[in-house]
Amino acid sequence: MNRPAALVAAVLAAASGACASVQAQREREQYLQARLDAFRFNRSLDEVWPQVQRLLADKGYPMVGKDGEAVGDEHGTLYSLFSPAKETSRESDGSRRLETGWRKDQTRYRVEGTPDGPGCRVVFTLLHEDTTEHGHDARERKRGLEMELELARRIDPEAAAGIEAGLPAAKRG
Secondary structure, rough: OOOOHHHHHHHHHHHHHHHHHHHHHHHHHHHHHHHHHHEEOOOOOHHHHHHHHHHHHHHOOOOOOHHHHHHHOOOOHHHHOOOOOOEEEEEEOOEEEOOOOOOOEEEEEEEEEEEEEOEEEEEEEEEEEEOOOOOOEEEEEOOOHHHHHHHHHOOOOOHHHHHHOOOOOOOOO
């Protein structure tokens, strides 16, 4: 094979591997979304919410108010004034919502918890910072499937293992 043809073959092989990797990631996300959409914790939101706060703190997401106090996150009043973080709000239907501040990688989370019968459902939404307007959310919002799975691992390891057992196998290139 001549040199230009070998180069083209190498580029095509690399692109093919990248496409397979993107496809594998897409399949993983679709699978997780379907399984996590159907998943409910068999504990009350009152029992689950402290684990939500702890998971966010463990991952380095700053929180304010009572959420910050609950996990020992001592950001001051000044931080609270200028941060997009919002402490947990409780709605009349029993649902809860909190928003973290920005982590160093310019991401933060909005988390919503909803009572569902004797259990509850928790949904994480990953927010990215707008690169053109510092401190503001970009339009892109993405479901925080990996955080939801991690929360399931902490609270209901058996259910999480069942979800993970069905994950599409990674394609090797």
